[in-house]
Amino acid sequence: MTTGSRVSDPGTRWTVDDPARLAALIRLRAVRMIKPQGFGYLGQALSSAEQVAALFAVMKPGDDRLVCSPGHYMIGIFAAAAELGILTEDEAQSYGLDGSPIEAIGTERSPVADYVCGSLGQGLSAAAGFALADRLKHKDRRTFAMISDGELEEGQLWEAVMFAAHHGLSRLTVLLDANNSQVDGPVDTITTIEPIAAKWAAFGWAARDLDGHDVNAVLKALAEAGDAKQPTVLINRTSTIHGLRCLPPDADGHFIKLPPALAAAAEAELLAELERFHA
């Protein structure tokens, strides 16, 4: 694959043998991706690892589309893409470096996802546009959108929620990472966004809560959403430090600091975790 490949491009291929193991590999690779800088969007990878792994297991390669609304989450998607051969090792290693197209906050030119937003709250509109375009063209593929709970504070998101439901865009599935994290602190201390599922349901969506770190639950829900008669949102309850016990419990989930000693501990812990899958 060359830089610029997107999941829906004809010819893009991958297979996921073990989604749980892929989630563990995403965590390890994300640690290694931010290690050179000593800080970065590791929390987003930790909270979304199972969702990203399940997504790649469910998406139809070279056909289904992926929108990543919070560009910060591209670290997890890049990590998965590298593990699955969609990105090369060199490309993955260039994450966030000067002159690299693999920018730390995903952008328009980021590979892998079909569309990446940097300005928050905009991705669902694009995903709805993709789903609408497919319907106009009589294509039956699915569109997946990754969004985050903090984005629910943006008004545009609710415009898109209403639009997608009104237009009956049932081939649209949203993975909402409810990690209760935003820059200024826990989301629930900044703005009350609950009850999330009830709000989306009231707006005409199929909405359900689930444990976002239970990869089998996410897989099952993603598969079921493929048969929905209305757009579906899966509200994945997660934590930005999940799967990495060495992180301090008060780590800033939006932007985790990873000095060399902590990075070494994190790698050791995640390598040991991966051994479980070889046993």
Next chain:
Amino acid sequence: MPELRRPPYPTVLKPYGHALVELAKERADIVCLTGDLTRQCEIDLFQDAYPERFIHAGMAEANMMGVAGALARDGFRPFVHTFGVFATRRPLDQIINAIAFPNLPVRIVGFMPGVSSPGGPSHQAIDDVALMRAIPNMTVVDVADAVEARQVARAIVDVDGPVYVRLKRGEIPLIFPDDHELRLEKAAVLCGGTDLALLANGMMLAPALEAARLLESSGVSVSVTNVPVIKPLDAATVIEVAAAAKAVITAENHSIIGGLGTAVAEAIAEAGLGRPLRRIGLGDTFAEGSRTGPYLFGKYGLSTQAITDAAWAALGRPGPAPVAEVIQAEEGEYSPV
């Protein structure tokens, strides 16, 4: 200017709307979006003709721009319609990130430019050209009459990248002869002159033409140039007519900051031309609500008289400027203020 019509101008309804339907007949890739202003933006005609390609986005401009960007990314040519204020101010970040940065062929059509609306500052697009002009990749168009409005959809449909078009709402005057060709790459020099270069577009072309006639009758040699495309500006023509004259006047139905006047100022300054410049438009002020639009054109100095006075002063002519006569318009006709 023998080939141009004279005011009061005859008017037509929905020249853009009819032309968009005609174009959509040939172009299956055109989709039409509306932000709850369908009839007002002349696209009830499109809705009737091609309901399957007509998309109600509702009063949700941010989402509408995001959806349009995705449709364009997928090969469609979305034409997005609302009033100019709502098309540019509300979804500015969405236009920038979801449309302009990826250089997508979304056509944003903003009706009711400048003080053509008596609806007050919330409805008066006095900064839309400035906002759109500042965005990389964006083409910005302000057409002058129904002959141009009929051509604009076809003229922009294959432009590489996004386009913003502002269009007058309601009765649209016929100023140009029917065979006038709207050219995006070339400003149209309607007549030559050696004293004053008058550059105008949109709804200010009509008073610019009247001011030119009045000034000519008072011994001032005036060139009039219609500049429908503010960006990318045809700087060569601007410099050519400015260099041939002693003073330059721009006239736009917009703030004098960031629009045609600014673009012309930049072009002549960068060319090293030292010409006195007067910009006719809203002088860094909001307008107000009123009963009629023409009252506002008069009050805020977007009139034949204001252009004439500015020309007289810029050229240092002695005595009072000639006085423009009021041109009465019957119902169904249009005259500039």
